[in-house]
Amino acid sequence: MENCFHCGDECREDSLVFQEKPFCCSGCKTVFEIFENNDLSYYYKLENTPGISPKIQESKYDFLDNAEIAEKLLEFDDGNVKIISFLIPSIHCSSCIWILENLHKLQKGVRSSQVDFPQKKVRISFSAEEISLKSLVLLLSRIGYEPYISLENYESKKENINRSLIYKLGVAGFAFGNIMFLSFPEYFEINEFWLDQFKHIFRWLMFSFSLPVVFYSGSDYFISAFKGLRSRILNIDVPIALGISVLFIRSTAEIIMNTGTGFFDSLSGLVFFLLLGRFFQHKTYAFLSFERDYKSYFPIAVTRIKDDGEQITEEQVQVYKVQKGDRIIIRNEELIPMDAILIKGEARIDYSFVTGEAEAVEKKSGDKLYSGGRQLGGIIEVEALKEVQQSYLTQLWSDEVFKKDKNSGFQSLTNKISKRFTVSVLSVAILSAAFWMFYDPSKALNVFTAVLIIACPCAIALAAPFTLGNLLRIFGKNKLYLKEASVIEQVAKIDTVVFDKTGTITTNKQNSICYDGLELAEEELEMLGGSLRASNHPLSRALYSILDRNSIKTPEVFQEFSGQGIESDYGDKKLKIGSAAFVGNKPVAEGTLEKTSVHVSSNDNYKGCFTFHNSYRNGVEDVFEKLSAGKELIILSGDNEGEKQKLQELLPAGTAMYFNQRPGDKLEFIKKLQQRGKKVMMVGDGLNDAGALAQSDVGIVISENINVFSPACDGILDASMFSKFHEFIRLSSKGISIIHWSFILSLSYNLLGLGFAVTGNLMPVVAAILMPLSSISIVLFTTFSTQQIASGLKTK
Amino acid sequence: MSIIYMLLAVSVVVALIFFVAFILSVKDGQYDDVYTPSVRMLFEDELVKPDSEKESSVNKVKSN
Numbered sequence A: 001m002e003n004c005f006h007c008g009d010e011c012r013e014d015s016l017v018f019q020e021k022p023f024c025c026s027g028c029k030t031v032f033e034i035f036e037n038n039d040l041s042y043y044y045k046l047e048n049t050p051g052i053s054p055k056i057q058e059s060k061y062d063f064l065d066n067a068e069i070a071e072k073l074l075e076f077d078d079g080n081v082k083i084i085s086f087l088i089p090s091i092h093c094s095s096c097i098w099i100l101e102n103l104h105k106l107q108k109g110v111r112s113s114q115v116d117f118p119q120k121k122v123r124i125s126f127s128a129e130e131i132s133l134k135s136l137v138l139l140l141s142r143i144g145y146e147p148y149i150s151l152e153n154y155e156s157k158k159e160n161i162n163r164s165l166i167y168k169l170g171v172a173g174f175a176f177g178n179i180m181f182l183s184f185p186e187y188f189e190i191n192e193f194w195l196d197q198f199k200h201i202f203r204w205l206m207f208s209f210s211l212p213v214v215f216y217s218g219s220d221y222f223i224s225a226f227k228g229l230r231s232r233i234l235n236i237d238v239p240i241a242l243g244i245s246v247l248f249i250r251s252t253a254e255i256i257m258n259t260g261t262g263f264f265d266s267l268s269g270l271v272f273f274l275l276l277g278r279f280f281q282h283k284t285y286a287f288l289s290f291e292r293d294y295k296s297y298f299p300i301a302v303t304r305i306k307d308d309g310e311q312i313t314e315e316q317v318q319v320y321k322v323q324k325g326d327r328i329i330i331r332n333e334e335l336i337p338m339d340a341i342l343i344k345g346e347a348r349i350d351y352s353f354v355t356g357e358a359e360a361v362e363k364k365s366g367d368k369l370y371s372g373g374r375q376l377g378g379i380i381e382v383e384a385l386k387e388v389q390q391s392y393l394t395q396l397w398s399d400e401v402f403k404k405d406k407n408s409g410f411q412s413l414t415n416k417i418s419k420r421f422t423v424s425v426l427s428v429a430i431l432s433a434a435f436w437m438f439y440d441p442s443k444a445l446n447v448f449t450a451v452l453i454i455a456c457p458c459a460i461a462l463a464a465p466f467t468l469g470n471l472l473r474i475f476g477k478n479k480l481y482l483k484e485a486s487v488i489e490q491v492a493k494i495d496t497v498v499f500d501k502t503g504t505i506t507t508n509k510q511n512s513i514c515y516d517g518l519e520l521a522e523e524e525l526e527m528l529g530g531s532l533r534a535s536n537h538p539l540s541r542a543l544y545s546i547l548d549r550n551s552i553k554t555p556e557v558f559q560e561f562s563g564q565g566i567e568s569d570y571g572d573k574k575l576k577i578g579s580a581a582f583v584g585n586k587p588v589a590e591g592t593l594e595k596t597s598v599h600v601s602s603n604d605n606y607k608g609c610f611t612f613h614n615s616y617r618n619g620v621e622d623v624f625e626k627l628s629a630g631k632e633l634i635i636l637s638g639d640n641e642g643e644k645q646k647l648q649e650l651l652p653a654g655t656a657m658y659f660n661q662r663p664g665d666k667l668e669f670i671k672k673l674q675q676r677g678k679k680v681m682m683v684g685d686g687l688n689d690a691g692a693l694a695q696s697d698v699g700i701v702i703s704e705n706i707n708v709f710s711p712a713c714d715g716i717l718d719a720s721m722f723s724k725f726h727e728f729i730r731l732s733s734k735g736i737s738i739i740h741w742s743f744i745l746s747l748s749y750n751l752l753g754l755g756f757a758v759t760g761n762l763m764p765v766v767a768a769i770l771m772p773l774s775s776i777s778i779v780l781f782t783t784f785s786t787q788q789i790a791s792g793l794k795t796k
Numbered sequence B: 001m002s003i004i005y006m007l008l009a010v011s012v013v014v015a016l017i018f019f020v021a022f023i024l025s026v027k028d029g030q031y032d033d034v035y036t037p038s039v040r041m042l043f044e045d046e047l048v049k050p051d052s053e054k055e056s057s058v059n060k061v062k063s064n
Helices: A026-037 A042-046 A058-065 A067-073 A094-101 A133-142 A151-155 A164-187 A193-217 A219-230 A237-257 A264-281 A392-398 A413-439 A441-454 A458-477 A486-493 A522-534 A538-547 A620-628 A641-650 A663-675 A687-695 A719-758 A764-795 B003-027 B036-040 B051-063
Strands: A016-018 A021-023 A081-087 A110-116 A121-127 A301-307 A312-318 A327-330 A340-344 A347-350 A361-363 A380-384 A480-482 A496-499 A512-517 A557-561 A565-569 A574-578 A597-602 A605-613 A632-636 A656-658 A680-684 A698-703 A715-718
Touching (some): A016 A026, A026 A042, A026 A133, A058 A133, A067 A133, A067 A151, A067 A312, A094 A110, A094 B036, A164 A193, A164 B003, A237 A264, A237 A441, A264 A458, A264 A764, A413 A441, A413 A458, A441 A719, A441 A764, A486 A698, A486 A719, A522 A538, A522 A565, A522 A574, A522 A597, A620 A632, A620 A641, A680 A687, A687 A698
Parallel strands (some): A496 A632, A698 A715
Antiparallel strands (some): A016 A021, A301 A312, A327 A380, A340 A380, A480 A715, A512 A605, A557 A565, A565 A574, A574 A597
């Protein structure tokens, strides 16, 4: 079978051939023609089958004609020249970058465009006189790069990128290099005439280089130490700030009194290495966002019906402006943004997003529809019952759990050890100063400061950032994307894992069925295939593709009863396929009501039913088996109990299961577990888990396509790596033991240094060697050992 | 030997020039996206068509 020249999908029987190239659909062919006509076929040379099959509904972007909404989306606007940034999830290869940066060849009026690949964004500057915002969006959609515009875009302020860490690192590195270079002559302490002559200017130059290091680059440590002290916590930044200030004051005193060269080199080196650790820990996945709420899912505008007595018109209106009682039109695949009552049309609402229920529900006119449901099928008309912010789904976000910072109460390993460390360093410093006071008072101050300098816990402060930063990268390569490094420490402490069912441990595709009832004859199967093929209902489609019949019989008369089933007539035989009530009056077997099933009858004789099963992800049994040793496992599902028995067979005994849990219930459930002192990890997938994800100690989202948005969480795991789930938890605990080992290693360096310090022999050159040496060996140790423990992840 | 003042001044000034260049490049956003430029530089330069032909092809798109 051939693959589409544009998108690479398999071509079916009804594929097209154009210019001797196969295309899977006319959409792909059209994109190819557009590129070909505009001399942009280089697109196909850059990568094989780079394209995305375009799927658009032109009416979807009508709201961009509304000037007020359009204005909010623009980044810059001076009347004619406008600049806008789009998030385009389908950006995936170098061809995408090339075509999007050559938009100006395709469309007059586009002045320039620039792609930010990691963020999957394109920034387009265009001339409003030649092309409107709407036609620009439509152009992008037509070539397969549909921008993602949601309610979030409407509110987002100009994001300020915080680059202060790079500046601070740059300043510290710059000063470190220059000070090293200036202090080099004095390392050898040659009492040479010329050196003696110039050493003052060298020293004062070093002093001036160290000023920005202490007061700018190091400022974070002082602020954090101050905050810690104020709330009576001895965090790791306290001894660091102490070390930095003692280094600076003692060095300045030395050069003023002309007693020595000071420790400016060690000072700037220390700050530089510390910031380097911070920079390393700070790995971000630009294309993912861990802070999403309902706004990234909700549409920016809806179609409102305006009835001014004489004529009825449709208008595009911003969703926040929709009032109670307004009539709204919802089209196929559109989300219902507020609680509403169905007025007209056939509604099939997919609530999987909100409740986790897999099956779409049919609604009749007069039924209540909840926000967050997605309409499948035709156009419906609804009347808003509430405003957006007061609706069922959106109210979840008014829970205070979304406002508090999750990590505020968390005490990291480093800060824990720092408490004991600071106390013992201070006592060593005071004790040795007291000793020298008695023995040789002139050296007492010298020794006191030397102890504080050498004990500055540079290596301890580096151990966690480098270990966790490394693990973060390794996890990222294995498709577990964590929000920040400290999440790993939290994961290591978990004792309870709560799983959502639908979409988390099951796949989103329903692809296994079983048949219950009287056996169907070959002829009946052929007829069944023919009838199913004629139907557009998702269940018919799914069943048809699973049955995979070679020969089918097309019915003579075919009729579809919406919400009930299909009836097909073959002359002598009549087939009814659909819901139990529609097909026949046979009593339905116990339990099947809760499952998704399709019933069949032939000539009004009930035959049996096909039952769909959610298929479980590969490795679910294994993951649960491995986790059940040492961790409490819980299933928390928004779905009904239909799958309970199967789950009990599949999962290890002792796995608690709770069904029919609404989003708010899940949140409360996690809260109760935590009140019992459990450290809870929540594993979920949809918005219905959002509360539980936010409440839990660690919230992980399983995602089949990481470009599709996931609710706010601490980490996103690609579904294909689900079978390694337990490995990630195991690695996190191992990472913590690496940090413990590094602490021991760096403490031994500190003891060695203390030997120099308490005896009053700390030379600047010793400090200058010992400090970077300890830091570098910690970095090497953590890097190699994390690589070592992670090697298991790859081979298995 | 007072030439050393001169040399020191020159070395510090040179270092400062590079430092300022670094700060400006960060401010400019050069470090915000460090991936895309590495791809972009590999694109080949294409042949430029005469303007008249370009016009007509743009019109073709519009009719699509």
